[in-house]
Amino acid sequence: MHSSDTSGTEVPVPIKVLPHGEGLALPAYATDGAAGMDVVSAEDVTIAAGARHAVATGLAVAIPHGFEIQVRPRSGLALKHGITVANAPGTIDSDYRGEVKVILINHGTAPFEIRRGDRVAQLVLAPVTRASWLPVQELDETVRGEGGFGSTGGVVSLGN
Numbered sequence: 001m002h003s004s005d006t007s008g009t010e011v012p013v014p015i016k017v018l019p020h021g022e023g024l025a026l027p028a029y030a031t032d033g034a035a036g037m038d039v040v041s042a043e044d045v046t047i048a049a050g051a052r053h054a055v056a057t058g059l060a061v062a063i064p065h066g067f068e069i070q071v072r073p074r075s076g077l078a079l080k081h082g083i084t085v086a087n088a089p090g091t092i093d094s095d096y097r098g099e100v101k102v103i104l105i106n107h108g109t110a111p112f113e114i115r116r117g118d119r120v121a122q123l124v125l126a127p128v129t130r131a132s133w134l135p136v137q138e139l140d141e142t143v144r145g146e147g148g149f150g151s152t153g154g155v156v157s158l159g160n
């Protein structure tokens with residue numbers, strides 16, 4: 001369940017976290033309204049142009065059942081350096097107890113240097129809704145039908 005109080009203000013969901021790297025900050029929200037907690041690297045590493053690396057964070061967590069953590073890129077790194085999360089959004093399962101890694105890929109043209117303590121990505125806690133399959137013989141008809149992959153037109157506005 002997504003927890004909130006009656007005023008709609010979010011009540012933080014506690015996430016168990018083991019003590020991690022000395023001097024390393026826990027992931028933190030940069031502003032009151034931030035959706036993601038910036039997570040820092042636990043290592044010094046340089047990612048060559050075109051290369052990728054699973055960046056250590058030193059974090060081992062137990063996310064409450066019914067939630068996941070998404071590992072998302074930071075737009076500033078993407079725009080300025082071509083650094084993004086290769087598997088964005090990365091998925092941290094609630095039953096994962098290993099070290100959280102951030103899989104960065106360097107789409108830029110220069111090597112990208114990371115220092116321990118640099119904010120490399122952001123972690124977004126999200127509720128998980130699970131599905132179950134309901135086998136049927138036919139599906140209901142819709143206007144879209146089997147159309148997809150650009151079937152409604154290109155970039156031209158629908159309203160002229």
Ligand SMILES: O=c1ccn([C@H]2C[C@H](O)[C@@H](COP(=O)(O)OP(=O)(O)OP(=O)(O)O)O2)c(=O)[nH]1
Binds near residue numbers: 091
């Ligand atoms: O960016 C990521 C993505 C995943 N993981 C860890 C936590 C996650 O719970 C586990 C498995 O991730 P995923 O299901 O995306 O990988 P997989 O390739 O399907 O591996 P597995 O077979 O272990 O599920 O790996 C990370 O640390 N960082």
Ligand SMILES: [Mg+2]
């Ligand atoms: Mg998996």
